[in-house]
Amino acid sequence: MTISVRPVHQESDNQEFLTILQANLPSLPHACRFKWLYCDNPDGPAWSWFALQGSPEQVIGVTSVFPRSMWIAGKLKMCGQVGDFAVSASHRSLGPAVLLQRATFDPVNKGELAFCYDCPPHQAGMSTFRRLGIQANCKIHRYALPVRVDSQLRKRLGAASVVPAAAGNLLLRLHRLSAPKTNAKDLEVSDHQGTFGEEFSQLDETVKGPNTIRGCRSAALLNWRYRDNPLQQYEILTARRKGELIAFAVLRITDEVVTIVDLFGTKLHEAAFSLVAAIVERFQRSHQTVDAFLSERTELVTCFLKMRFQLRSEAAQVVAYAKPQSGVSEFLQMNPIWSFNQAEIGA
Amino acid sequence: MNMAGNHVSIQIRKFIFDKFPLARKQQIKDSDPLLESGVLDSLGVLDLVTFVEQEFSVHVADEELVPENFQTIDRIAAFIETKSST
Numbered sequence: 001m002t003i004s005v006r007p008v009h010q011e012s013d014n015q016e017f018l019t020i021l022q023a024n025l026p027s028l029p030h031a032c033r034f035k036w037l038y039c040d041n042p043d044g045p046a047w048s049w050f051a052l053q054g055s056p057e058q059v060i061g062v063t064s065v066f067p068r069s070m071w072i073a074g075k076l077k078m079c080g081q082v083g084d085f086a087v088s089a090s091h092r093s094l095g096p097a098v099l100l101q102r103a104t105f106d107p108v109n110k111g112e113l114a115f116c117y118d119c120p121p122h123q124a125g126m127s128t129f130r131r132l133g134i135q136a137n138c139k140i141h142r143y144a145l146p147v148r149v150d151s152q153l154r155k156r157l158g159a160a161s162v163v164p165a166a167a168g169n170l171l172l173r174l175h176r177l178s179a180p181k182t183n184a185k186d187l188e189v190s191d192h193q194g195t196f197g198e199e200f201s202q203l204d205e206t207v208k209g210p211n212t213i214r215g216c217r218s219a220a221l222l223n224w225r226y227r228d229n230p231l232q233q234y235e236i237l238t239a240r241r242k243g244e245l246i247a248f249a250v251l252r253i254t255d256e257v258v259t260i261v262d263l264f265g266t267k268l269h270e271a272a273f274s275l276v277a278a279i280v281e282r283f284q285r286s287h288q289t290v291d292a293f294l295s296e297r298t299e300l301v302t303c304f305l306k307m308r309f310q311l312r313s314e315a316a317q318v319v320a321y322a323k324p325q326s327g328v329s330e331f332l333q334m335n336p337i338w339s340f341n342q343a344e345i346g347a
Numbered sequence: 348m349n350m351a352g353n354h355v356s357i358q359i360r361k362f363i364f365d366k367f368p369l370a371r372k373q374q375i376k377d378s379d380p381l382l383e384s385g386v387l388d389s390l391g392v393l394d395l396v397t398f399v400e401q402e403f404s405v406h407v408a409d410e411e412l413v414p415e416n417f418q419t420i421d422r423i424a425a426f427i428e429t430k431s432s433t
Binding site for chain 1: 382383387388389390392393396409410411412413414416417418
């Protein structure tokens with residue numbers, strides 16, 4: 001029976017759209033986040049497609065492309081991130097997924113996007129790209145800095161964990177203290193409350209690498225992503241020199257883990273040390289681990305390893321599609337640096 | 348199923364049993380569903396399609412990667428027979 005793919009018209013298809021997402025990606029509250037994610041993005045509304053089969057047609061799969069303004073070799077271009085990719089369990093025979101993946105290339109082939117990218121978190125997610133003959137452009141890894149061992153030892157040893165945990169915490173602290181001290185003394189780190197202002201847009205425009213691809217961090221995008229997000233609250237730290245914004249960090253805090261969702265700015269080799277030192281200082285009594293997601297070949301990887309973070313696992317691969325023979329396609333083939341972290345691979 | 352079809356089924360079954368431990372564990376029969384049972388995921392289908400294309404010299408189009416053709420060993424064998432005869 002033939003499979004077809006067509007664009008989703010949210011005015012008439014929304015209920016069916018949310019139903020298939022909820023059935024196949026049940027861990028996310030799709031109705032709660034729909035307006036924010038699909039409609040309110042300052043970069044524009046999302047494109048979505050259904051995969052259909054049978055007569056009458058039955059929706060068997062869905063995917064979307066979310067517009068993302070990106071800095072590509074110092075120029076701001078509109079790109080797209082593939083997300084909410086789902087195929088019904090009975091139809092995971094690769095065909096519907098490949099057809100949906102091809103559909104996400106449409107805005108690129110029409111010239112509406114410079115490229116689109118997907119971030120499969122596991123090898124199974126690479127199957128459609130392997131079928132299409134497309135290779136990953138870069139890998140994102142999870143790094144972790146253990147700051148306490150109480151929780152792990154309590155799970156293993158129960159009440160007998162108190163003394164070993166105290167010793168373990170002390171050893172971890174000594175290990176961190178043995179790291180090179182490179183945080184700049186004239187940087188002032190503080191909480192950032194309220195919305196992101198114009199100074200963040202200015203910072204975004206000053207950080208340009210000729211061989212680098214990264215997401216835009218304008219104030220409008222930061223406010224949408226971190227302040228208007230209906231599902232998640234974030235804490236923001238800024239690093240300033242004589243009042244001037246140099247860098248910032250965005251944190252997602254759960255019971256035991258503090259995740260550095262974003263760390264961005266100028267002079268990152270010194271600002272990162274100051275910001276991470278402040279994060280560790282703040283959370284070393286209440287949390288077990290500080291996590292960060294970093295793409296390979298970026299200066300942040302070197303900084304984090306110096307700060308005693310440990311490479312833990314591969315978190316995702318970035319796979320990009322640009323229109324063949326386009327300037328962007330040629331640039332991607334020159335092996336640029338993908339300066340990505342959780343900000344670029346998350347929603 | 349004719350002799351050729353039976354031969355195709357045997358090769359498909361051998362490949363699936365060699366490649367996917369869950370098939371051995373569940374002692375999958377030729378009519379048992381491979382997708383719903385979790386024996387094959389999308390990567391598994393990709394490996395199977397590569398095997399089918401190389402072993403039987405057929406080209407499988409993206410549109411043909413549907414459950415109707417890859418749901419069971421029987422269906423895969425029937426699909427290959429149809430492709431080989433066209």
